[in-house]
Amino acid sequence: MSNQKKKHFQIEAFKHKVVMDPKYPDKTWKILEDAIHEIYNHNASGLSFEELYRNAYNMVLHKFGERLYSGLVATMTVHLKDIAQSIEAAQGGSFLEELNRKWNDHNKALQMIRDILMYMDRTYVPSARKTPVHELGLNLWRENVIYSSQIRTRLLNTLLELIHSERTGEVIDRGIMRNITKMLMDLGPSVYEHEFEKHFTNVSAEFYQVESQRFIECCDCGDYLKKAERRLNEEMDRVSHYLDPETEKKINKVVEEQMIENHMLRLIHMENSGLVNMLCDDKYEDLGRMYTLFRRVTDGLLKIREVMTSHIRESGKQLVTDPERLKDPVEFVQRLLDEKDKYDKIINLPFNNDKSFQNALNSSFEYFINLNPRSPEFISLFVDDKLRKGLKGVNEDDVEVTLDKVMMLFRYLQEKDVFEKYYKQHLAKRLLSGKTVSDDAERSLIVKLKTECGYQFTSKLEGMFTDMKTSQDTMQGFYASHPDLGDGPTLTVQVLTTGSWPTQSSITCNLPAEISALCEKFRSYYLGTHTGRRLSWQTNMGFADLKATFGKGQKHELNVSTYQMCVLMLFNNADKLSYKEIEQATEIPAPDLKRCLQSLALVKGRNVLRKEPMSKDVVEDDAFFVNDKFSSKLYKVKIGTVVAQKESEPEKQETRQRVEEDRKPQIEAAIVRIMKSRKQLDHNNLIAEVTKQLQSRFLANPTEVKKRIESLIERDFLERDDNDRKLYRYLA
Amino acid sequence: MRRGSSKKSGQSNPSVNSSAADLFRSASSKANSKELERIDSLFYTYANGSSGLIDPEGIEALCADIEVDHTDLRILMLAWKMKAEEQGYFTLDEWRRGLKALRADTVSKLKKALPDLEKEVRRPSNFSDFYSYAFQYCLTEEKQKSIDIESICELLTLVLGSTFPTQVNLFVEYLKNQNDYKVVNMDQWMGFFRFCNEISFPSLSDYDPELAWPLVLDNFVEWLREKQK
Numbered sequence: 001m002s003n004q005k006k007k008h009f010q011i012e013a014f015k016h017k018v019v020m021d022p023k024y025p026d027k028t029w030k031i032l033e034d035a036i037h038e039i040y041n042h043n044a045s046g047l048s049f050e051e052l053y054r055n056a057y058n059m060v061l062h063k064f065g066e067r068l069y070s071g072l073v074a075t076m077t078v079h080l081k082d083i084a085q086s087i088e089a090a091q092g093g094s095f096l097e098e099l100n101r102k103w104n105d106h107n108k109a110l111q112m113i114r115d116i117l118m119y120m121d122r123t124y125v126p127s128a129r130k131t132p133v134h135e136l137g138l139n140l141w142r143e144n145v146i147y148s149s150q151i152r153t154r155l156l157n158t159l160l161e162l163i164h165s166e167r168t169g170e171v172i173d174r175g176i177m178r179n180i181t182k183m184l185m186d187l188g189p190s191v192y193e194h195e196f197e198k199h200f201t202n203v204s205a206e207f208y209q210v211e212s213q214r215f216i217e218c219c220d221c222g223d224y225l226k227k228a229e230r231r232l233n234e235e236m237d238r239v240s241h242y243l244d245p246e247t248e249k250k251i252n253k254v255v256e257e258q259m260i261e262n263h264m265l266r267l268i269h270m271e272n273s274g275l276v277n278m279l280c281d282d283k284y285e286d287l288g289r290m291y292t293l294f295r296r297v298t299d300g301l302l303k304i305r306e307v308m309t310s311h312i313r314e315s316g317k318q319l320v321t322d323p324e325r326l327k328d329p330v331e332f333v334q335r336l337l338d339e340k341d342k343y344d345k346i347i348n349l350p351f352n353n354d355k356s357f358q359n360a361l362n363s364s365f366e367y368f369i370n371l372n373p374r375s376p377e378f379i380s381l382f383v384d385d386k387l388r389k390g391l392k393g394v395n396e397d398d399v400e401v402t403l404d405k406v407m408m409l410f411r412y413l414q415e416k417d418v419f420e421k422y423y424k425q426h427l428a429k430r431l432l433s434g435k436t437v438s439d440d441a442e443r444s445l446i447v448k449l450k451t452e453c454g455y456q457f458t459s460k461l462e463g464m465f466t467d468m469k470t471s472q473d474t475m476q477g478f479y480a481s482h483p484d485l486g487d488g489p490t491l492t493v494q495v496l497t498t499g500s501w502p503t504q505s506s507i508t509c510n511l512p513a514e515i516s517a518l519c520e521k522f523r524s525y526y527l528g529t530h531t532g533r534r535l536s537w538q539t540n541m542g543f544a545d546l547k548a549t550f551g552k553g554q555k556h557e558l559n560v561s562t563y564q565m566c567v568l569m570l571f572n573n574a575d576k577l578s579y580k581e582i583e584q585a586t587e588i589p590a591p592d593l594k595r596c597l598q599s600l601a602l603v604k605g606r607n608v609l610r611k612e613p614m615s616k617d618v619v620e621d622d623a624f625f626v627n628d629k630f631s632s633k634l635y636k637v638k639i640g641t642v643v644a645q646k647e648s649e650p651e652k653q654e655t656r657q658r659v660e661e662d663r664k665p666q667i668e669a670a671i672v673r674i675m676k677s678r679k680q681l682d683h684n685n686l687i688a689e690v691t692k693q694l695q696s697r698f699l700a701n702p703t704e705v706k707k708r709i710e711s712l713i714e715r716d717f718l719e720r721d722d723n724d725r726k727l728y729r730y731l732a
Numbered sequence: 733m734r735r736g737s738s739k740k741s742g743q744s745n746p747s748v749n750s751s752a753a754d755l756f757r758s759a760s761s762k763a764n765s766k767e768l769e770r771i772d773s774l775f776y777t778y779a780n781g782s783s784g785l786i787d788p789e790g791i792e793a794l795c796a797d798i799e800v801d802h803t804d805l806r807i808l809m810l811a812w813k814m815k816a817e818e819q820g821y822f823t824l825d826e827w828r829r830g831l832k833a834l835r836a837d838t839v840s841k842l843k844k845a846l847p848d849l850e851k852e853v854r855r856p857s858n859f860s861d862f863y864s865y866a867f868q869y870c871l872t873e874e875k876q877k878s879i880d881i882e883s884i885c886e887l888l889t890l891v892l893g894s895t896f897p898t899q900v901n902l903f904v905e906y907l908k909n910q911n912d913y914k915v916v917n918m919d920q921w922m923g924f925f926r927f928c929n930e931i932s933f934p935s936l937s938d939y940d941p942e943l944a945w946p947l948v949l950d951n952f953v954e955w956l957r958e959k960q961k
Contacts, residue, residue, distance in 0.1 A: 683944035706947050714877055714917050725926060726944045 025064040028055050029071050035116070036072070039109045040079045049116065057119045065124030072117065076137065080106070080144035088150040096158055099151075100179050103141070110137035142187045146195065155180075159196060160203050166238070167207065177242035185244055192244060200243075201250050204235075208258035216263050220273035222286040228259040229289055252296070261297040268307050275304060276311050279346065288350035301354070309360045312343065316368030320375065329374075333382035337405050340365065366412040373656075376419035377647065379409055383445065384426040392437045399441050407448050414699045417666075418659050420457060425502045427461060431468055432494060432541055453696055463500030471495050478525050491518050495526065495535070509539045509562075509588045512569040539563065540592065548608065551628025558608060559638045563588050563596045568608070571626050579622045594618045599639060605632060606639050663698060667708045670694055675718060675730040683709075683726045768828070770837035775827045786822040798843040805890055806846050809853045812865050819869050860925065866891045867921045878915035881907050888924070896928040906952050913948055920946045934960070 021027075035052050038044055059068045083102045090098040114121060114133040121133045131139065145151060159180065162172045184192040208231070215224050232255050239248040260267075267290075268275045278286050294300030316339070319325060325332050340361075347357045369375050383406055391399050413419055430436045443465070450458040471494045478493075479485065511519065523535055542562035546569075549555050560568065566586045570577055577585075583593055597618045601609040610627040611618070647655065670693045675681060681689070686709070691700045709728065712718045721727035778790035786794070795802040814830030816822055822830075834849060836842040853862050870879050870887060879887070885904045892900050903924060907913070923946040931939050936957065941950045 684942060703947065703950075706944075706950075709944075710917075710919060710946055713919050720919065720944070725923075728944070 020062065024062070025059060025067050028059050028064070029067060031055050032059075032068070032116070033071060033075055036075050036079070036109075036113060039112050040105070042105075044109075044112060052116045053118070056117050060120045060124050065120055065128065068117070068120055069124065069128070069130055072113070072133070073136065073140070076113075076140050077144060080140055084145045084148045084151060087145065088148070088154075095154065096176050096180060099145075099155070100176055100183075102145075103179070103183050106137070106141055110134060113137070138187055142191060146184075146187065146191070152195070156195060156199055160199065163200070163238070164203075164207065167234070174241050181242055181244065197244070197247055197250070200247070201254050204251060205254045205258055208255055209262075212259045212263060215259075216266060221267050221270040221275075221278070221290075222273055222283065224263075224267060225286065225289045225293060228255075228293060231255055231259060232293075256293075256296045260293055260300065264294065264297070264300060264303055268303055275307050279308065279311060279343075282342065282346070284346070284350045286350075287346060291351050291354075301356070305357055305360050308357070309364050312339075312361065312364040313367055315339075316364060317371055320368055320372040326372075326374070326378075329378035329381040330385045332378050333409070336365075336369070336409060340405070340408065362412070365409075366414075369409065369412045370414045373415070373418075374652075376413055376415055377422045377652075377655075379406065379413070380419055380422040380426050382406065383423070384430065387430060387437055387441060387445075388435050389437060391441055396440075399438070400444065403441065403445050403448060406445070407452065410449075411452065415659075416453065416457075417662065417697045418655075421502070421655060421659055421662075424461065424464075427464060428501050431464060433543065457697075460500045463497060467496050467500065468494060474526065477529075478522060481525065482521065485518070485521070489514060489518060491515075491522060493522055493526075496538070504538055504541065507540065507589055508537050509566055509586050511537075511539070511562075511566060515565075515569075539566075550608075550626070550630050554631060555635075556630075556632060557636045559636065560600075561596070561639075563592060564600055564639060567593075567596060567600065571609075575625060577624050579618065579620050579624070582624065597622075597624065601627075603639075606637065608637075608639070663700075663704070664708060666694065666697070667700060667705055668712060671705070671708060671712060672717060672730075675728065678730070680721070680727055680729045682724075683728065686728060767832075767837045771828055771831045772824070774831070774837065774839070775822075775824055779824075784824070786827065788820040791820065791822070797839050798846070800843075800846070803890070806850060808866060808869070808890070809849050809862070810846075811869060812853065812862050813849060816869070819872055863891060863925050864918070864922060867918055878917040879921075880915050881913065884916045884921075892925070892928065896933075899928045899933055902956065903952060906955050910951065910955070912951065916948070920948050923949055 032052060032055055035047050038047060056068060059065065083106070087095070087098050087102055110133070114137070117133055124130070125132050130136075146155065159177070162177065166172045181192065181196065184196055211231075212228075215227055219227065232252065235251045235255055236248060239245065239251065243251075275287075275290070277283075278290070290304065291301070294304055319335060319339070320332075325335065343361050347353060347361060351357050372378075386402060386406075391402065394402075410416070410419065427442075430442075436442055446458050446461050446465075449461070474495060475492055478491075510516075519537065526535060527533065539562045544560055544562060544565040546558045546560060546565060547555065548558050548568075558568070563586070566588065567582055570582060570585055574581075579593075579597070582597070583590070586593070588596065597609070597611070599606065601607055601611040601618075601624065602616065607627050608630050610625045612623045612625070615622075667690065670690045671686065674686065674689050674693070687702050687705050690705050691702075694700045709718065713720065713728075716731055718728045719731055721729060775786065778786045778794050780787045780790060791807070792802050795804075795807060800806055810830060811819075811822075813833055814822060814826040816826045816830075831837060831842065834842065834845040836845045852858060866887060867879070870883060871877070885907055888900055888904060907916075927945070927949055934956075936953055939945070939953050941953070
């Protein structure tokens with residue numbers, strides 16, 4: 001108010017006391033009560049908000065808040081009881097609709113009432129610590145409507161029935177469901193939970209228990225999983241449409257438990273459609289579904305992994321012990337690679353590249369590959385085949401892919417030193433016969449082996465390559481310094497460093513004179529530039545190209561082994577030769593000679609010699625002639641081959657023995673190394689350390705290690721402690 | 733003891749008592765030298781004139797005199813006492829060492845000393861040493877480290893036969909029947925002794941092949957268990 005100069009009128013206080021009308025609160029409350037009635041009767045339009053607000057405001061101001069509040073409670077309660085009755089009276093399907101409608105009405109009314117009573121809400125309510133109007137409205141609704149004995153159970157049952165029908169395929173009014181559940185949630189989180197959710201999950205559990213039992217009796221695994229997946233999706237859909245989001249994980253758990261967890265093993269092991277069948281038939285979709293579903297439950301993936309592992313081990317074991325399969329080593333290894341590819345794909349796609357599955361696969365392969373002691377040999381033969389012809393014309397990248405796959409199998413081998421032995425043998429044959437498809441491929445594989453096993457593993461192999469290269473240079477030098485030899489037979493010598501190449505016994509035979517002379521020239525040339533070395537001819541490993549003219553003038557070029565050359569050259573000076581004469585002249589050892597003559601006389605298409613009598617075997621009394629009638633479509637005829645073959649039983653024993661012998665010094669070296677650094681160590685720890693050190697080459701046998709320890713004790717490298725028999729000490 | 737006291741008395745009354753001590757010393761040393769003399773002469777009764785050693789023949793003669801068979805264990809014990817190095821031969825030093833320790837300068841005294849010698853050897857503190865000595869004594873060649881099975885069996889029976897008859901018999905049977913080992917070395921020899929002492933027989937319950945028993949014993953136990961079935 002502005003301070004005006006008092007001019008004409010004054011404002012004065014009341015001259016008499018203001019006495020409150022005793023009926024004031026009742027009158028005012030009556031106004032408001034009526035208003036509430038109207039509001040509930042949908043007659044709010046005739047009311048004046050401003051007037052009502054003012055009345056409420058005044059009541060509070062004049063300290064009649066209590067009256068106002070309790071009046072509100074009473075009035076609302078009466079109305080709500082009415083409402084409850086009308087809802088109870090609703091029949092069948094209209095029950096929910098009625099409830100929903102009344103709820104909406106109530107909310108609208110509540111809002112209006114709250115607006116009217118806002119002053120009370122803001123002042124009286126907090127100071128008197130009463131429930132605010134809105135909340136009060138909800139509570140009263142809850143107590144009088146929801147918890148009404150007639151409504152409570154009926155509401156729950158109605159909801160559950162509707163959900164059940166939806167589950168059985170019927171269409172329901174989702175909108176109303178939404179509203180009802182929202183109502184429950186609005187009334188308080190525990191209301192939703194206790195009035196609905198709790199029962200919902202229990203009933204669902206029962207439902208799915210029954211359903212899963214039914215399905216499992218009549219469906220195969222793939223179908224069952226599809227159904228389970230569908231149900232899970234349905235439930236998620238349901239939640240998103242008309243349930244509280246929090247319900248999602250609870251209902252998921254129910255479905256997962258009932259449909260998946262309870263039947264896990266039965267599903268996996270189902271005959272004709274279970275996990276093993278899926279694996280065998282590459283059913284990626286089914287496998288993927290199983291993986292995704294089982295991942296949701298505890299130990300689901302574990303069970304899958306277990307069964308998969310035992311299946312791979314079992315089928316792998318059968319594969320490597322099946323005598324039919326073992327007849328062709330290359331096929332055998334190819335089959336292993338195919339298996340690995342198959343499972344790699346399965347783990348990659350449907351199993352989501354899961355590392356634990358990859359590990360299970362690796363350990364299974366390692367297990368069964370090593371069940372067959374010939375695996376190292378066979379893998380080497382496979383490589384040999386590829387490097388001889390298999391990779392011919394294949395582009396570089398594909399070559400790398402193949403070699404990498406071989407390396408992967410190699411890694412599974414426990415006896416890598418056995419592989420090394422065979423690989424050396426096969427490589428030697430390839431190099432010496434010039435039969436490798438690609439030098440780059442060879443070297444690439446050596447590099448891979450080196451990366452895997454270290455320099456020691458491949459140093460000898462590399463030595464072999466070096467020898468080949470050096471020999472080339474030597475030959476160039478030889479011919480450069482002997483220009484007079486241009487007309488004679490062309491000699492190619494490979495000088496092999498003993499120790500790098502697989503051990504061979506050097507039995508020499510008698511070479512034809514021209515060759516022998518040439519060889520001598522080479523020998524003196526070589527020793528002239530490399531004093532202090534010794535050369536010995538390996539006549540069992542060489543080959544020769546001969547030009548031959550037969551009886552009817554047919555000319556051929558024959559590719560033969562050195563032994564075969566020696567035999568054939570004899571026929572330049574004789575028409576007929578007996579076995580004994582050939583033996584004497586060539587000094588080829590008997591078993592080799594027999595084989596050699598067999599290949600020259602008894603193989604169709606290659607029979608450049610004729611034998612009398614025409615029997616199948618070569619015996620000492622046989623006589624040999626040049627086969628003048630020899631014919632071949634090809635000009636160049638290949639007779640001797642030095643192809644790597646699967647070893648015969650005695651050869652295999654011999655190789656195995658050599659490997660065992662080679663292992664002894666390696667074990668001893670490891671023992672000495674360890675003891676030298678530790679000075680003293682007890683028995684069990686020593687064995688463990690030795691095994692670990694040798695792991696990359698082979699699996700050390702504890703008994704063998706013990707033997708080596710005892711041998712070292714005998715030779716005074718180690719001693720036993722006097723007091724503690726288990727302790728060994730290093731003797732410097 | 734005497735010497736100590738005589739030293740004291742030597743200080744107070746040097747002239748009189750020192751001569752007594754000297755007398756005694758000379759007497760005892762006379763006795764000593766007499767003993768030594770007898771020991772030496774005993775040696776030469778058995779020794780080979782040209783080699784100056786007692787050789788196998790001489791030992792046999794000795795054995796006859798002390799009425800002990802030359803394959804008897806007590807001869808080995810005697811060798812142990814002498815610390816004799818070469819099987820079948822005793823040197824003068826070794827002879828002196830042994831007989832002096834036994835306080836025997838005659839054949840009869842030697843014979844009488846044998847039971848005590850046996851007791852001494854069988855004392856646990858000595859027996860282990862004796863046992864290993866027995867092995868070394870049988871190594872006749874230079875740089876020889878092991879003994880052939882046949883001899884080992886005999887030696888084992890001789891040395892341990894009375895103490896552990898069951899184990900020894902079985903082990904000998906095993907050794908004769910197996911093919912893996914043609915010889916036995918010191919480590920294995922000692923191992924067997926420890927085996928007899930530590931492992932309960934015939935149950936073998938506390939034998940653990942994980943421990944560092946020599947491999948030959950692992951195989952022996954396996955053989956035994958097979959047999960027991």
